[in-house]
Amino acid sequence: MNDPLIGATLVAREDLAKRVQELGEEISHDYAGREIVLVGVLKGAVFFVADLMRHLEVHCSIDFMAVASYGSSTDSSGVVRILKDLDISIEGKDVLIIEDIVDSGLTLNYLLRTLRARNPASLEVCALLTKPDRRKVDLPIRYVGFEIPNEFAIGYGLDHEERYRNLPYVAALTDGS
């Protein structure tokens, strides 16, 4: 795609594929003999969860939540509203939240508190990307794909104003100059 807003590659297509496979193997090993409920956070995690699930060798189901953070588009406020809740009950289940990116951590912090209150047997997080420099709350992220620098990332599900989710790799958004 020829677009001046698409900047340097942060994670190449083949590195995504390789890491997603590794995460799938690690999760399959850790959950051997158990069944996982994958909770994908819409919309950014859709590509990641679909690819990851194909590398899982344990029984698993998938459900989705959509949340919106109040505040500006580049800084989340930590006040989160549920736009779409889970269809299935997670009580007594082994739940794995699948996130595209953890930035300040405020959205994930809210999700963890909300889902923990529903008494799952276990609750863990798998995030494709994290920006450690931006973290405002310390969170237990069990599985991380890649740590990236403090840049706005697009592609492989990540958007800027709903665009660029279809890029098959992760790039930095530029200011267009």
Ligand code: IMP
């Ligand atoms: P947090 O609450 O600050 O951790 O932000 C979480 C949400 O903001 C993520 O689930 C993304 O949807 C969005 N977000 C944060 N950083 C980026 C980015 O670099 N690119 C695209 N979306 C982002």
Ligand code: MG
């Ligand atoms: Mg998002």
